[in-house]
Amino acid sequence: MKNEIRIFSPATVANVACGFDVLGFCLDSQGDEMVIRKTKEKGIKITYIEGYDLPYETDKNVAGVAALAMYENAKPDCGFEIEIYKRIKPGSGIGSSAASAVGSVFGMNELLGKPYNKTQLTYFAMKGEALASKSEHADNLAPAIFGGFTLVKSTLPLDILQIPTPTELYATIIHPQIEIKTSEAREILPKNIPLKDAIAQWANVGSLVHALHISDYKLIHRSLQDIIVEPYRKQLIPHFDDVKFSAMEAGALGCAISGSGPSIFTLNKGIEIAKNVKDAMSLIYSKTNIDFDIHISKINTQGIKIIN
Amino acid sequence: MKNEIRIFSPATVANVACGFDVLGFCLDSQGDEMVIRKTKEKGIKITYIEGYDLPYETDKNVAGVAALAMYENAKPDCGFEIEIYKRIKPGSGIGSSAASAVGSVFGMNELLGKPYNKTQLTYFAMKGEALASKSEHADNLAPAIFGGFTLVKSTLPLDILQIPTPTELYATIIHPQIEIKTSEAREILPKNIPLKDAIAQWANVGSLVHALHISDYKLIHRSLQDIIVEPYRKQLIPHFDDVKFSAMEAGALGCAISGSGPSIFTLNKGIEIAKNVKDAMSLIYSKTNIDFDIHISKINTQGIKIIN
Numbered sequence: 001m002k003n004e005i006r007i008f009s010p011a012t013v014a015n016v017a018c019g020f021d022v023l024g025f026c027l028d029s030q031g032d033e034m035v036i037r038k039t040k041e042k043g044i045k046i047t048y049i050e051g052y053d054l055p056y057e058t059d060k061n062v063a064g065v066a067a068l069a070m071y072e073n074a075k076p077d078c079g080f081e082i083e084i085y086k087r088i089k090p091g092s093g094i095g096s097s098a099a100s101a102v103g104s105v106f107g108m109n110e111l112l113g114k115p116y117n118k119t120q121l122t123y124f125a126m127k128g129e130a131l132a133s134k135s136e137h138a139d140n141l142a143p144a145i146f147g148g149f150t151l152v153k154s155t156l157p158l159d160i161l162q163i164p165t166p167t168e169l170y171a172t173i174i175h176p177q178i179e180i181k182t183s184e185a186r187e188i189l190p191k192n193i194p195l196k197d198a199i200a201q202w203a204n205v206g207s208l209v210h211a212l213h214i215s216d217y218k219l220i221h222r223s224l225q226d227i228i229v230e231p232y233r234k235q236l237i238p239h240f241d242d243v244k245f246s247a248m249e250a251g252a253l254g255c256a257i258s259g260s261g262p263s264i265f266t267l268n269k270g271i272e273i274a275k276n277v278k279d280a281m282s283l284i285y286s287k288t289n290i291d292f293d294i295h296i297s298k299i300n301t302q303g304i305k306i307i308n
Numbered sequence: 309m310k311n312e313i314r315i316f317s318p319a320t321v322a323n324v325a326c327g328f329d330v331l332g333f334c335l336d337s338q339g340d341e342m343v344i345r346k347t348k349e350k351g352i353k354i355t356y357i358e359g360y361d362l363p364y365e366t367d368k369n370v371a372g373v374a375a376l377a378m379y380e381n382a383k384p385d386c387g388f389e390i391e392i393y394k395r396i397k398p399g400s401g402i403g404s405s406a407a408s409a410v411g412s413v414f415g416m417n418e419l420l421g422k423p424y425n426k427t428q429l430t431y432f433a434m435k436g437e438a439l440a441s442k443s444e445h446a447d448n449l450a451p452a453i454f455g456g457f458t459l460v461k462s463t464l465p466l467d468i469l470q471i472p473t474p475t476e477l478y479a480t481i482i483h484p485q486i487e488i489k490t491s492e493a494r495e496i497l498p499k500n501i502p503l504k505d506a507i508a509q510w511a512n513v514g515s516l517v518h519a520l521h522i523s524d525y526k527l528i529h530r531s532l533q534d535i536i537v538e539p540y541r542k543q544l545i546p547h548f549d550d551v552k553f554s555a556m557e558a559g560a561l562g563c564a565i566s567g568s569g570p571s572i573f574t575l576n577k578g579i580e581i582a583k584n585v586k587d588a589m590s591l592i593y594s595k596t597n598i599d600f601d602i603h604i605s606k607i608n609t610q611g612i613k614i615i616n
Contacts, residue, residue, distance in 0.1 A: 022511040153515040154508070159530065161518050192500040195536070200462070202510035203330040207461040209517045210469050222467065228503070 004037040005110055008307045009103035010300050011088050012095035013171065013265045014139040017224040017256035018204035022152050024095075024143040027171060029297035032099045033307070034063070035083035036107030042079040044068055044104075051086035066101035066128025070108055073124070074115060080108055091182075092175045093263035098140030101128030106145065106304045118145050123158050133182050140259065147303030149212055165299045166215035170274035172252070174243065174281045175263045177291040180236050185260035188232045201228050217253060217269045224254020224267065237262050243284045250280035271296070312345040313418055316615045317411035318608050319396050320403035321479065321573045322447040325532040325564035326512035330460050332403075332451040335479060337605035340407045341615070342371070343391035344415030350387040352376055352412075359394030362408075374409035374436025378416055381432070382423060388416055399490075400483045401571035406448030409436030414453065414612045426453050431466050441490050448567065455611030457520055473607045474523035478582035480560070482551065482589045483571040485599040488544050493568035496540045509536050525561060525577045532562020532575065545570050550592045558588035579604070 010031040016023040032051075039045075044058045044067045058064035063082055071080070082104050088096040105124045109116050116124075122145050126136045142150035142160045149163040204223045211219035234240040234257065243264055247255040251273040252266035264281070268274040274296045285292040318339040324331040340359075347353075352366045352375045366372035371390055379388070390412050396404040413432045417424050424432075430453050434444045450458035450468045457471040512531045519527035542548040542565065551572055555563040559581040560574035572589070576582040582604045593600045 019510070019514065021507045022514065151511065151514045151518065153511045153530065159515075161515055161527070163518060189503065191503060193503050193506055195497060195499060195501050198501055198506040198509065198536070199329045201506065202327065202513040203459065203461045205510040206327065206330065206459045206471075206513040206517045207467075207469055209514045210459065210471060210521070213518070213521045219469070222461065228506070 002111065004035060005107055006033060006035050006307050007103055007107050007304060009034055009099040009106070009304050010144055012098060012140045012143040013173065014095065014259040015226070015229070015257070016208070017226040017254055018201055018208055019151070020226065020229045021137065021139055023149065023205070023208070024139045025149045025165070025171070026143040026147045026300040026303050027094065027173070027297040028300040029295040030088055030094065032087050032103060033085040034103035034107060036104065036111060037081040038111050039079040039081055044071055044079065045081050046084065047081045048083040049086065050084065052090055054084070054086065054090070062097045062128040062132050063100040063104040065131045066125045067104035067108060069127035070105045070116070070124040074112060076112055080111070089175070091179060093180070093257070093259040093261045094173060094175070095140035095144060095259065097132035098125070098129055098144050101125040102141055102144040102304055104128070110306065119158055119160055121145055122160060126155070143303065145303055148299060148301040151209065163209055163212045165301050166212060166217065166220070168217070168269050169299050170268045170271050171297045171299065172247070172266045172268060172274050172277045172281065172294065173258060173263055173297065174285065174292055174294040176237065176285055178238065178262050180261045182260050185233055185236060188236065189229060190232070193228055197227050201226070220267065221253040224256065226256050230256060233257050233261055237264065238290060239284055239288060240264065243281050246280040246284055247277050250276045252277045310419065312343060313415055313614050314341060314343050314616065315411055315415050315612060317342055317407040317414070317612050318452055320406060320448045320451040321481065322403065322567040323534070323537070323565070324516070325534040325562055326509055326516055327459070328534065328537045329445065329447055331457065331513070331516070332447045333457045333479070334451040334455045334608040334611050335402065335481070335605040336608040337603040338396055338402065340395050340411060341393040342411040342415060344412065344419060345389040346419050347387040347389055352379055352387065353389050354392065355389045356391040357394065358392065360398055362392065362394065362398070370405045370436040370440050371408040371412040373439045374433045375412035375416060377435035378413045378424070378432040382420060384420055388419070397483070399487055401488070401565070401567040401569045402481060402483070403448035403452060403567065405440035406433070406437055406452050409433040410449055410452040410612055412436070418614065427466055427468055429453055430468060434463070451611065453611055456607060456609040459517065471517055471520045473609050474520060474525065474528070476525070476577050477607050478576045478579050479605045479607065480555070480574045480576060480582050480585045480589065480602065481566060481571055481605065482593065482600055482602040484545065484593055486546065486570050488569050490568050493541055493544060496544065497537060498540070501536055505535050509534070528575065529561040532564065534564050538564060541565050541569055545572065546598060547592055547596060548572065551589050554588040554592055555585050558584045560585045
């Protein structure tokens with residue numbers, strides 16, 4: 001058995017317009033790299049961090065906390081060192097903390113001979129995610145671990161479903177370089193919502209799941225609507241309406257806030273439309289003084305993986 | 309082309325636990341029969357009603373109003389007579405008015421050479437349904453016309469999806485002979501609901517649609533939950549909790565109010581469990597002074613049909 005592996009831990013899009021807190025999908029274009037190494041000395045140590053300024057203390061680092069949760073359960077006769085090559089900017093809204101949390105537990109599980117299944121890995125990773133977002137949720141973790149589209153049916157008990165991915169789907173994700181605190185994005189939401197809006201939203205969740213099963217792109221388009229969360233959160237993202245309008249004009253199937261933002265994602269049928277959408281979205285922020293990154297990504301149906 | 313047809317217009321279950329106002333499925337065991345006849349004389353006439361005391365005036369009868377909506381659109385060079393052999397008790401919560409509305413427009417469409425598709429038929433039938441329930445909705449109409457499980461993604465524009473039906477599913481439906489007014493069942497519901505409950509509900513809608521696609525009976529079981537509507541409406545149905553408890557103990561996959569009640573449905577894997585559930589549910593009402601009907605039904609994947 002190997003003593004060291006290098007992994008690619010992907011970025012993810014949570015909520016997917018209609019599926020606030022339950023739906024997510026996995027990206028190919030962006031992700032962290034991490035090295036996990038078995039050591040004789042017991043315990044979990046973070047030995048190297050590159051890319052962003054994150055804490056080395058195991059119990060203050062998302063990857064460390066997730067690793068500790070699993071380590072305390074597994075009680076292995078060894079320890080682990082973690083190196084983090086952080087490529088996903090923290091706070092960008094594409095599952096940066098989830099990638100860290102998932103990376104350590106996936107890597108350790110591989111080095112221990114896979115004692116845990118993917119749902120169990122998600123459970124441990126939730127402990128790390130909770131450090132970043134103050135609540136245990138799995139809507140970024142699940143797609144990072146399982147790949148493709150996932151539906152977190154419940155977190156207690158943890159119940160994760162894998163929804164099929166139509167082959168021609170491409171995502172375009174733009175990250176305007178502004179800061180939104182997850183806590184602020186949470187607080188802006190109402191505690192109660194109109195029943196009639198909830199009905200429209202669960203109709204869209206049901207139809208999106210159906211559309212993904214039968215690869216009906218027009219139905220994906222009709223389902224990618226968020227009347228509950230977007231009206232509140234879009235206020236936190238300058239030019240959101242313009243970006244969305246231009247993306248839809250360019251042929252996107254749907255456009256919505258990724259996670260709690262500020263990233264904005266689209267889903268598109270085919271790479272050509274994804275490129276047109278990329279140009280259209282870029283044009284909006286190019287006219288402002290807001291810096292941005294933009295990526296096109298195939299939906300990553302594999303999820304987190306070992307690399308060389 | 310025939311001048312007269314006899315049709316079977318099936319009973320249906322709306323809401324299906326988690327899918328309030330959007331999901332429904334079609335029954336085999338109960339339904340109205342109707343005869344639709346072409347006449348030289350123009351206009352729509354209801355010439356015979358058997359079973360229940362319903363108005364003969366076309367514009368006061370659900371089947372008549374639906375027929376008129378289609379007739380005014382089609383402007384055919386003939387008229388129609390409608391005979392109604394009402395078998396589904398009005399107010400039972402299994403789509404009695406929907407069956408009437410669907411029957412007339414389906415029958416007329418057949419006799420005219422099928423100028424309309426199923427969604428268009430649903431649109432006309434909604435006009436009849438509105439007479440009965442004071443609002444245009446399609447959650448009973450859609451399964452009656454399309455068969456199987458349906459999801460009404462929206463009513464404006466009308467967008468109906470057919471969800472696959474796992475082959476081993478059987479419904480048991482008990483109808484306690486009490487009266488619930490649809491208006492009362494509507495008024496008892498809150499205008500606003502907690503966001504966290506809505507999230508749980510749309511997770512269940514998504515997972516039920518997924519479960520129906522992959523014939524995962526255990527997931528159907530886990531998805532058939534209604535935390536939004538049932539807590540309010542069950543107060544209108546004596547012994548609901550006992551019936552549900554006994555049905556679940558007997559092996560039902562799920563048990564909930566059919567439409568706005570008072571009928572209660574279960575879904576079950578296989579006819580044997582459906583029979584056990586029937587016995588268990590019957591036992592509860594047998595101990596009371598409330599009369600009841602109870603039926604076992606395969607899910608009717610064909611929907612409304614011509615009979616001899």
